Amino acid sequence: MALSGLQIYKLLPKTNCKECGHPTCLAFAMKLAAKQASLDDCPHVSVEAKESLAAASAPPIRLVKIGTGAREFQVGNETVMYRHEKTFFHPPGLALRIKDTEDADTIADKASQVNHYCVERVGIDMSLNAIAVENASGDAGAFKQAVEAIRSKTDLPLVLMSDSPDAIKAALQADGGHKPLVYAATTDNWQAMADAVKGANAALAVRSRDGLDELADLATKLADAGVEDLVLDPGSRALGKSLSDVTQLRRLALKKNFRPFGYPIITFPGEVADTEEGEIVAATQYISKYAGIIVMDHFDPAVAYPLLTLRLNIYTDPQKPISVDPGIYEFNNPTADSPLLTTTNFSLTYFSVAGELDGSGMPAWLVICDAEGMSVLTAWAAGKFDAETIAKAVKTFDVASKLNHKKIVLPGHVSVLSGELEEELPGWEIMVGPREAVDLPAYLKQLR
């Protein structure tokens, strides 16, 4: 949290020497608070003051990078409690937990399943981000083997889970420098854990077994010991309690600039529930409420797809709907005889329609209007998708030159636009398509 002008003033020399180019130290402090001046302009500021000011200008929640290369993901650096206040920036990493007690084939299978899983939505590829390996056997050798087995299948970042610093050391070696997250430092082992991750290029999770006080205590000790990339586990394993806990962590970090909690949070939905359904609910909660990393115990595409969709929704900037460029789009190599359809430039709308057109195997043209990134009905209700907009797009993109015919298909939901569009596009035949995109293939078939 940024300091106020007055708080900054207290740290300045208070001599009003004017060398910074401002009449008084207070005036300079005000400029600093407004980020209109740089501390370097004061030649007399003390080293301690510099440090406290630097600390105060650090983000309230640290950005932690996990993994390397193309599969690196970043979490933290959030600035608001509610997405409408600005936006949420760094979507939580989703991980699947594999235990080192599972048989070798299962371990390899799961690893490659998670590695390959990728599902597209509104033109965006969504995947899982990590694999958590748990040292359930308690044996360092078995742990190391499991990590090696997984490493041979994927470059995904790992969460290395063990209470034993020795096992962690072995696993870090097997991981081969992919910047894993080590889970977890506790009151019993924090010093050895701090030593284990030092020099290993790994982030370290901190787990409390006794509430937020213990968490703050541990996080402070680890930061003092020089571990920079921390991740917090408040330890609560009840759905309601953990909602309160993560809310408090976020509030303390953002509103009180409480440094020990200025890190991303790790959660384990499977430990909050007895059933897979319960796990899904908990994961839903953690995606919308404040998790940085979510470790799941089940992997099923029928669940991964909705959860990744939720993550995409919650982390979409409320000020900027995801949209596509207006223009004329081709499907299945259309010719001058192929039908022409129109819709808006809201990505969700475009991809709903594009998916069906593509899948139908039938050639078609689609002219995308600039409806300010709104869905068909929203844009229509807002006056951004009307006869004029459509006519303008048809003209701007010189659609007629590509066609032997003058027919255009409207989305069924805006059939009311037919009359006006006839006036805007003289000589054109206005046709009304089905209301839902799913019915487009059947509609196109019947057109032929």
Added chain:
Amino acid sequence: MPETVEVPKERWTGAIREVTLGATAGEGGTRTRTVTVGGETTLPFLHFEGSMPNPPVIGIEIQDSYPDDWSSVLKDAWGDVLNDPAAWAKKAEELGADVIVLKLRGTDAAGNPTTAKQAAATIKNLLPATGLPILVRGPGQAERDNELLVAVAEAAPGERLALGLCEDKNYRTLVAGALAHGHVVIASSPIDVNLAKQLNILISDMRMPLDRVLMDPTTGALGYGLEYTYSVMERLRLAALTGDGMTQQPMVCFVGEESWRQKESRQAQGVPGEWGDIEKRGVTWETTTATALLESGADIVVLRHPKTVGVVRETIDKLMAE
């Protein structure tokens, strides 16, 4: 030096109004149970800084004639009862519904427009089949809603039904009907704080007491506008808790209808393998939508799939445990 963490608490000045649905014999109706929603003095489930005197409730949606357009996943789950609203309501009650939500389709089984008389008969048949409070929704076109819902209001005087959707276009007729016959209204606005407020003001200007108004912020399903609904509900709830009197109505979300309308919950064939099994995907779609909206302030979630009902019930119980 051990840390002691001082937990910051918001000091909210406002509270959500309590709205009671259903009336027992002693209260002029025939319900065996009433359900009260609202009353929160905190954001959803943050028990450490306020109270939630009434847990959020689950409505199960039933329809007045066979829901031909429903996902086959839903049809398979419910089976024969879909042909008989009374049997359907009984089944819903068994499954743990707190309230029954009757949706009038607007057309009967033969495809003819439903008449006011038919709508009245439907509610009359339904009342003896269930003791739960009932919400009734029209087909969703202002004119038709007025016609059918006013008939329903008349046919069930004193039952404290919740009637909707009351929009800026048709609120007058519906509110008058609800006022005359002792019902509650559902005020519906399209994902917008100011429009929601404005409609509540218009409705209360007609002398409808605000403890008889529910608010429908308009539900976008997961992947289909959920984030907009989620944020508008958070904003409405924050406004309510900071004392804005015209945003303090309990909220109802039609989660089932929106979730099961989407391709993801309907289409089994011809979709990417990464989408997984259709039934599990559909139920997860509904569960996820419901959970996200409960945590942004829903007081009533209206569901369709029996499995979702079980999961959401457990979720509410867990979140209410302090």
